[in-house]
Amino acid sequence: MRQRINQIKKELHAQGYKLTPQREATLTVLLEREEDHLSAEEVFLLVKEKAPEIGLATVYRTLDLLTELGIVDKINFGDGVARYDLRKEGIDHFHHHLVCMECGSVEEIIEDLLVDVEKIVEEKWQFRVKDHRLTFHGVCKNCQEAALKSRKKVKID
Amino acid sequence: MRQRINQIKKELHAQGYKLTPQREATLTVLLEREEDHLSAEEVFLLVKEKAPEIGLATVYRTLDLLTELGIVDKINFGDGVARYDLRKEGIDHFHHHLVCMECGSVEEIIEDLLVDVEKIVEEKWQFRVKDHRLTFHGVCKNCQEAALKSRKKVKID
DNA sequence: TTTTAATTTGATAAAAATTCGCAAAAAAAT
DNA sequence: ATTTTTTTGCGAATTTTTATCAAATTAAAA
Ligand SMILES: [Zn+2]
Ligand SMILES: [Zn+2]
Ligand SMILES: [Zn+2]
Ligand SMILES: [Zn+2]
Numbered sequence: 001m002r003q004r005i006n007q008i009k010k011e012l013h014a015q016g017y018k019l020t021p022q023r024e025a026t027l028t029v030l031l032e033r034e035e036d037h038l039s040a041e042e043v044f045l046l047v048k049e050k051a052p053e054i055g056l057a058t059v060y061r062t063l064d065l066l067t068e069l070g071i072v073d074k075i076n077f078g079d080g081v082a083r084y085d086l087r088k089e090g091i092d093h094f095h096h097h098l099v100c101m102e103c104g105s106v107e108e109i110i111e112d113l114l115v116d117v118e119k120i121v122e123e124k125w126q127f128r129v130k131d132h133r134l135t136f137h138g139v140c141k142n143c144q145e146a147a148l149k150s151r152k153k154v155k156i157d
Numbered sequence: 158m159r160q161r162i163n164q165i166k167k168e169l170h171a172q173g174y175k176l177t178p179q180r181e182a183t184l185t186v187l188l189e190r191e192e193d194h195l196s197a198e199e200v201f202l203l204v205k206e207k208a209p210e211i212g213l214a215t216v217y218r219t220l221d222l223l224t225e226l227g228i229v230d231k232i233n234f235g236d237g238v239a240r241y242d243l244r245k246e247g248i249d250h251f252h253h254h255l256v257c258m259e260c261g262s263v264e265e266i267i268e269d270l271l272v273d274v275e276k277i278v279e280e281k282w283q284f285r286v287k288d289h290r291l292t293f294h295g296v297c298k299n300c301q302e303a304a305l306k307s308r309k310k311v312k313i314d
Numbered sequence: 315t316t317t318t319a320a321t322t323t324g325a326t327a328a329a330a331a332t333t334c335g336c337a338a339a340a341a342a343a344t
Numbered sequence: 345a346t347t348t349t350t351t352t353g354c355g356a357a358t359t360t361t362t363a364t365c366a367a368a369t370t371a372a373a374a
Contacts, residue, residue, distance in 0.1 A: 018341075020351065041331080055353040060332065076233040080361070081331070098284045107284070113277060117270045121293060125266065127255045128301060131294040136275070141283040175370070177322065197361080212324040217361070237332070238360070315374100322369070329362070335355095343348070 001031055004089065008071055015069060025051040026062045030072065030086045037075070037083040037097075037106050075133065077106070094131060100140035102147075107140065158188055161246065165228055172226060182208040183219045187229065187243045194232070194240040194254075194263050232290065234263070251288060257297035259304075264297065 005027055009019040019027075029046045030038070038046070044059040063084050066072040073085045073094045088095060088110055096114075098107040118129045139147075162184055166176040176184075186203045187195070195203070201216040220241050223229040230242045230251045245252060245267055253271075255264040275286045296304075 016350095018350080020340085022352070039331090053353080057333080057354080058352060061351085074235065076235065078231065078233065080239070082237070098278070098282060101287060107282065109278070109282065113274045117274065117291075118293070120270060121255070121266070125255060125264065126298040126301070127264070127293065128296040129293045130258060130296065133290065133292045133294075134274075135290045136278060136284065136286045137288040137290075139285040139287065144283070144285060173321095175321080177369085179323075198359095210324080212326095214325080214362080215323055218322085318371105318373070320369105320371075323367085325365095325367105327362105327364075329360100331358100331360075333356105333358070335357090337352105337354100339350105339352070341348105341350070344346080 001028075004031060011069055011071065017065065022047075022051060022054050022058050023062050023065075025054065026059060027066075030066075030084065034086055035108075037077070037085055039081040039083055041081070043084065075135075077135065094133060096134040096136070098136050098138065098140065100143055101137055102139055102143040105140050105142070158185075161188060168226055168228065174222065179204075179208060179211050179215050180219050180222075182211065183216060184223075187223075187241065191243055192265075194234070194242055196238040196240055198238070200241065232292075234292065251290065253291040253293070255293050255295065255297065257300055258294055259296055259300040262297055262299070 005019075005024065008027060012019050012023075025047050026043060028050065029043055033046070040056070040060050040063055043063065044054070044056050047054050047059060063072065063074075067074050067084070071087060073087060074082050075085055075094075075097070076082055077097070077099055085094075091110060093112050093114075096109040098109065100106075114132055114134060118132070121127050121129055162176075162181065165184060169176050169180075182204050183200060185207065186200055190203070197213070197217050197220055200220065201211070201213050204211050204216060220229065220231075224231050224241070228244060230244060231239050232242055232251075232254070233239055234254070234256055242251075248267060250269050250271075253266040255266065257263075271289055271291060275289070278284050278286055
């Protein structure tokens with residue numbers, strides 16, 4: 001984690017920015033909650049626990065900056081808030097998401113399933129692909145099993 | 158177009174809703190601007206030209222309703238507004254988008270490029286896919302050509 | 315056709331999310 | 345030590361979306 005922050009510190013310096021305590025606290029939160037998909041407000045509340053004097057605007061600014069530098073990705077799952085997602089280490093594409101319509105859980109697919117599709121898009125549509133967003137909406141494994149169980153239960157009753 | 162609206166009218170009635178003049182005006186705008194990706198505000202302004210007495214809230218409600226019924230899809234390209242996209246006739250999946258990072262244009266890919274990918278997701282992740290959102294960010298054909306020309310120009314200068 | 319009930323609407327207020335403006339603080343450069 | 349640049353915190357302002365509610369419209373019942 002220290003290592004990861006240092007790496008980012010370098011990237012910031014390379015672009016003429018500094019790693020202020022506020023930025024470091026924000027990064028720490030993002031790293032600690034890497035599995036989650038936090039909104040700016042949620043990041044703010046978590047950062048406040050470490051650095052109570054921080055302002056919401058600073059969090060927004062930091063998240064913007066990190067997005068600019070490609071350290072985090074901004075994504076919107078359809079509930080009017082932007083969520084921020086740290087890029088996986090050593091992975092250069094934005095990973096995919098599985099959003100469960102029943103329980104709201106968000107699962108991640110790290111491996112790139114779009115390599116072939118992108119090739120087609122580049123060739124057939126003459127579009128130079130730089131980035132992608134792929135989200136599947138459906139029913140997660142848990143909820144499928146739950147539905148199965150409750151259906152059985154109804155049959156017994 | 159009349160035909161298309163009548164079809165939707167039936168779908169509305171099937172769910173116990175009526176096709177009010179306001180809803181029809183909204184639908185007409187969506188049909189007339191099928192290529193575009195309008196925000197609620199933009200739809201509102203266009204509908205107002207036909208039905209000046211309509212209120213913004215009604216447009217929001219209508220778009221919500223149409224989304225609910227699967228007649229339009231709601232999507233967010235990352236600029237804080239939701240956009241509404243009429244489903245293509247006879248196509249049961251949400252089409253894909255190519256967003257140009259230079260000029261902001263949005264191109265559509267109607268054919269489903271995700272059939273294989275979805276099969277993998279269903280099998281390997283045990284996730285029942287109901288819907289998807291796929292957006293590529295990159296450089297459109299036009300902007301690629303423009304860049305090429307201006308580069309040549311620089312070389313000559 | 316009148317009466318009644320249910321749905322839909324427009325206007326406005328309220329809420330939620332994000333950005334802006336600016337003076338103060340911190341850091342870097344001179 | 346002084347000046348310049350960057351960053352911050354705060355509150356106000358903006359933008360987008362939702363909620364409220366009485367009035368209007370439409371459908372159903374009598
Ligand atoms: Zn993610
Ligand atoms: Zn689930
Ligand atoms: Zn579209
Ligand atoms: Zn372009």
